Every structure is written in structure tokens, then in C-alpha cells.
Amino acid sequence: MTILSLISKNQTDDGQKYAHLEQLFKTAIRDGILKPGEKLPPLRAAAWEAKCSLGTMSRVYNSLERKGLVSAKVGRGTFVEEAANIGADVILPNPQHSRREHPLKNDYTVDLGMNAIANDWGEEIIRWALQRTSTKASSFNLMTYRDGFGDAQQKLALRAFLPEPLRGINDDRILINHGAQNGVYTALGRLSSPGDTICQEPLSYPGVSAAISQLGLSSLTVETDDQGICPISFEQHCKKGRVRILVTTATGHNPTCITTSLSRRKEIGAIARKYDVLIIEDDIYGFLYPDAPPPYAELFPEQAIYLSGLAKRITPSLRIGFAVAPPHLTMLMAQGITAQTWMVSPILINAAIEIASRTDDLTDFTRQTTATAKERHNLTSRILSPYIDSYASCQSHAWVRLPETISISQLVRQTSKAGVHILDGSRFANNTTAGRHNIRLSIMAPETIQELEKGLIKLSTILSNPNENSFDFF
The missing domain is CATH 3.40.640.10 (Type I PLP-dependent aspartate aminotransferase-like (Major domain))
Known part of the structure; x- marks a missing residue:
């Protein structure tokens, strides 16, 4: 049985085609109907068999890619991941990958991706x-x-x-x-x-x-x-x-x-x-x-x-x-x-x-973390505000919306080359539209505010010159 015949034989009329189709593909991958390395049908063909819109099928493919089950190759199509890679980096991308691929001198990477709270x-x-x-x-x-x-x-x-x-x-x-x-x-x-x-x-x-x-x-x-x-x-x-x-x-x-x-x-x-x-x-x-x-x-x-x-x-x-x-x-x-x-x-x-x-210590730590968070949020807002559309912050991280003219995927690559790890907002998306123009910054993760400032200055420099190569600045 092929995936197209599976789609054709398992129609649904309950108005939840997206969820139904996503589950069909996941089951097909799990059961070996879609094998590692196999190319998924073209969107138009899959949508035709499912009697759904191209938009719905595109949403299914995008969701499968976000969950690490498939990977899209530009100009070639979408392929089922090898068994050893399925689910890799599905929760958070591994910053070590980008560091190996794009080394910038021997600079230390400022990690604003992992949402940790640094504390001695x-x-x-x-x-x-x-x-x-x-x-x-x-x-x-x-x-x-x-x-x-x-x-x-x-x-x-x-x-x-x-x-x-x-x-x-x-x-x-x-x-x-x-x-x-x-x-x-x-x-x-x-x-x-x-x-x-x-x-x-x-x-x-x-x-x-x-x-x-x-x-x-x-x-x-x-x-x-x-x-x-x-x-x-x-x-x-x-x-x-x-x-x-x-x-x-x-x-x-x-x-x-x-x-x-x-x-x-x-x-x-x-x-x-x-x-x-x-x-x-x-x-x-x-x-x-x-x-x-x-x-x-x-x-x-x-x-x-x-x-x-x-x-x-x-x-x-x-x-x-x-x-x-x-x-x-x-x-x-x-x-x-x-x-x-x-x-x-x-x-x-x-x-x-x-x-x-140690109740007193727990209370003191919370108080210190809150005070540190305020200082770091103020620093982040001051450095980035000229280049962003909106900025929300809380006690552990910041949610930044960028102008639509900025390519988020390109920005992530550029900052990685410059030694700063950030997260594309789409990593947190449960549908195809959420977070497309956002990045999340874990501004409590760097051990010192000086380290955070160093990373933010690099990020702001790239945002002020989004079409230039980051190697030109650092």
C-alpha cells in the first residue's frame, strides 16, 4: 500500500482534515509504509487524493517537518527522515551543529537559546x-x-x-x-x-x-x-x-x-x-x-x-x-x-x-533572580529597540517581533556565525502562522550581564545590516 492509496481509503468528513491527515502520515512512517529516505508525494497529488486544499496539505507537511519526521530539500521535495534522525532537535535545535558549521575565529558562543537561569x-x-x-x-x-x-x-x-x-x-x-x-x-x-x-x-x-x-x-x-x-x-x-x-x-x-x-x-x-x-x-x-x-x-x-x-x-x-x-x-x-x-x-x-x-535561601534566590531579570530586560530593550517591532519580557526570557523584511532563518544563521545562539519563533509554533516573525531570547542564561550585552550587541549589529555577511562585522 502507498501513502496515496492510504489517504484515498481513509477520508474524513468531520471537518478536521488537517489533524486526520497528519495522523495518517505519522502512522505510515511508524508502520513503515513510508520508509526512511522515501520522498513524500507532491503537495498537489496528496491534496487531490485527500480532497483538501493545497494549504491544508502544506500545513500537514510543515508540521511533520517541525516534529522531525521529515525534512524538506529545496528543489528536490520532502523526504522521510532516517530512523536514527527522527525527532532529532525536535524540542530545541542543537547549537553545537551551527558552531561546527559556521565557526567565527575561536570566539565563545553566547547561548541565548536554551532557557536556563544562570546561578552559582x-x-x-x-x-x-x-x-x-x-x-x-x-x-x-x-x-x-x-x-x-x-x-x-x-x-x-x-x-x-x-x-x-x-x-x-x-x-x-x-x-x-x-x-x-x-x-x-x-x-x-x-x-x-x-x-x-x-x-x-x-x-x-x-x-x-x-x-x-x-x-x-x-x-x-x-x-x-x-x-x-x-x-x-x-x-x-x-x-x-x-x-x-x-x-x-x-x-x-x-x-x-x-x-x-x-x-x-x-x-x-x-x-x-x-x-x-x-x-x-x-x-x-x-x-x-x-x-x-x-x-x-x-x-x-x-x-x-x-x-x-x-x-x-x-x-x-x-x-x-x-x-x-x-x-x-x-x-x-x-x-x-x-x-x-x-x-x-x-x-x-x-x-x-x-x-x-533552606527556605530563606530559596526566598533570597527568587528575589535576586527577579532583580537580575529586570536589569537584563532593560538592557535587552535598550539595545534592540531601534530594530524590532515589539518586545515582551518576563522573568526568564524575551519574545521579540521583528519586521517582516527580516528573514528569521537567515538571522539565526548569521548570529550563529557571529557566535550568538538564538531561537527562531517557529520552533514554538503549533500551527503554520504562529511565531513566523519572532525570536525568543533566553536572556537569563548567560552567566554575567556583560556576556549578555556582548551577545545583544552582535545581534543588534546584524539587525542594523540584515543583508550583510556577519563576518564583515566581527
Whole structure:
């Protein structure tokens, strides 16, 4: 069977041709109907068999490319990736690739791509916590299998990392996992079924789309505005009866920097409750927003799952995260943890408990990070403002819109040659139009503000001369 015959035999009239066709192609690649290196049919031929527009089929091909399943070769067509390459760089492109391909003298690369928060304190405290764990933890904790649901005393100790509105909940609503990404994957895998549709924002952290794709689920996007998800658009999708889960980042959104207001959260939660849609809220940056509205899990405890972790707060190496949900859902997710890895490492859990005891240090770090973020956002705005259309910032990153005359892909290549790693906004897109004229800058990642300034000056120089070769300036 060919992919064209598969398309012809699997028509849909339910108005969701895009999602249906994308799933057909993904299944064909997974099952070997489309083999590694094989060329996809021309858009016109595929659209004809599917009885859809060229625009719809183009959107399908673009989505498959964004997810790392295929690659487009200029003038040659679109080809299925080799098995070893499928999914490569699907969450974030590897800056090492561009450094090897475009070396500029022996200059140090300023990485504004990976959304990290540089801090010396994180290294100091993780070393301290691991040392304490090695001498204090009991043999029962260090040498015994535990189940995925976790220990009540451990959960009690780790509540210090939850936002204030959630610290008084019962331990049967808390699950310790391997971080927010693991929480997203586990929740999607355990709480959805084949045929369910996952609703996303037009722009989001790429790890969500990667999880949806790997689990073989379908997705659609909901419209957003400057307050986040648009209630009218969300309800229109819910009325069609296909949405099972909504995934959102309501505080310090990555990449748009939006924090959804309390009134908007209440509107979205009420719609989710009305249509029995589960809300998964990724709150990995929430600790930087102590005055943010309560999470969905507080406002709608039977309808929402709260996810966070310590990767941004302490260090990416501390793979500990938390889920807060109704007890029957945390139990389902615990079964998923057990099936994947049996349990979260007791060593890491005990290290996190040690860190949780340093409440004054945690508070000071958050305060210092917020102050540093303000300084860096002001610097970024001052250096780039002459060359950009709009600039949004939050505590970890900036979302920059560039004039349509600027080629984003060319800009990314030029800055890479100049020793600055940035991300194309389309890396975060869940449809074909979002983020096309944007870049995301992780301005908290450089270790010093001087390093950030160096990278921003290079970026501004290229933006002021977009048609010149970056080698002419550096």
C-alpha cells in the first residue's frame, strides 16, 4: 500500500482534515509504509487524493517537518527522515551543529537559546544537598524499592516548592515525578485514549508537541490574545466534542511571556468543567511570580493538573518535579511512573528535601533572580529597540517581533556565525502562522550581564545590516 492509496481509503468528513491527515502520515512512517529516505508525494497529488486544499496539505507537511519526521530539500521535495534522525532537535535545535558549521575565529558562543537561569547558588546547594543525603539518609531510603505514588512524609517536606495556594492540600493529591516534562508525558499518556484530541496554544514549549507526537495523539490549537487563551475559541473546540485535554502555561508563558489574569482563568476553567476537559498547567516558571493568580488546580481542583519542577529553580540536573491533581488522577499517573522507571530516585528526592529546608535561601534566590531579570530586560530593550517591532519580557526570557523584511532563518544563521545562539519563533509554533516573525531570547542564561550585552550587541549589529555577511562585522 502507498501513502496515496492510504489517504484515498481513509477520508474524513468531520471537518478536521488537517489533524486526520497528519495522523495518517505519522502512522505510515511508524508502520513503515513510508520508509526512511522515501520522498513524500507532491503537495498537489496528496491534496487531490485527500480532497483538501493545497494549504491544508502544506500545513500537514510543515508540521511533520517541525516534529522531525521529515525534512524538506529545496528543489528536490520532502523526504522521510532516517530512523536514527527522527525527532532529532525536535524540542530545541542543537547549537553545537551551527558552531561546527559556521565557526567565527575561536570566539565563545553566547547561548541565548536554551532557557536556563544562570546561578552559582544552584551549584553550591546541590553539592551541599547531595553530601547531606549521603550521610543522613537512612538505608531504607537508599536501598529499598518504592512505588510510584511516593511517600507521604516526603510529599509533606517538598510542599515548600509548591505555590502558596496549594501547600495545604492532602498528600494524596501530590505526585513526585522526574520533572515537568516527565509530568506532561505521563499525564498525556495515562489520561488520554486513542482518538482523543489535545488542545494547545498556538505557541508553546516544544516538549509538549514532542510528547503528543510520540504518544500518537492528535492536537489542535486554540486562539489566544494578550491575556492568554480566548474563551470563545476554546468553547467552540469543546462544543465539537473532541477535546479531552487542554495544555497551557498560564504564568510566565514560554515563549510569549503572557501571564493569564484571574478572571480569564475562571472563564477557561468554567468552560473546561462544562465540557469535562482536563486542564494540564505547566508552571515551571511559577516560582518567579509570587503574585500571580492561583493555579487552575486551586481554582478547579477536580478539573486540573498542576505541574512544576526544580530544573529552573535549582539546576537542570535535579530531575525532580511535582504534580497536583485529584487523587484518582495522581494514582493513574503514579502507575505511569511505575511503568516507565518504577520510582523516582530516592537520592534525588532526599536531596530536594534538604534544599526545601533552606527556605530563606530559596526566598533570597527568587528575589535576586527577579532583580537580575529586570536589569537584563532593560538592557535587552535598550539595545534592540531601534530594530524590532515589539518586545515582551518576563522573568526568564524575551519574545521579540521583528519586521517582516527580516528573514528569521537567515538571522539565526548569521548570529550563529557571529557566535550568538538564538531561537527562531517557529520552533514554538503549533500551527503554520504562529511565531513566523519572532525570536525568543533566553536572556537569563548567560552567566554575567556583560556576556549578555556582548551577545545583544552582535545581534543588534546584524539587525542594523540584515543583508550583510556577519563576518564583515566581527
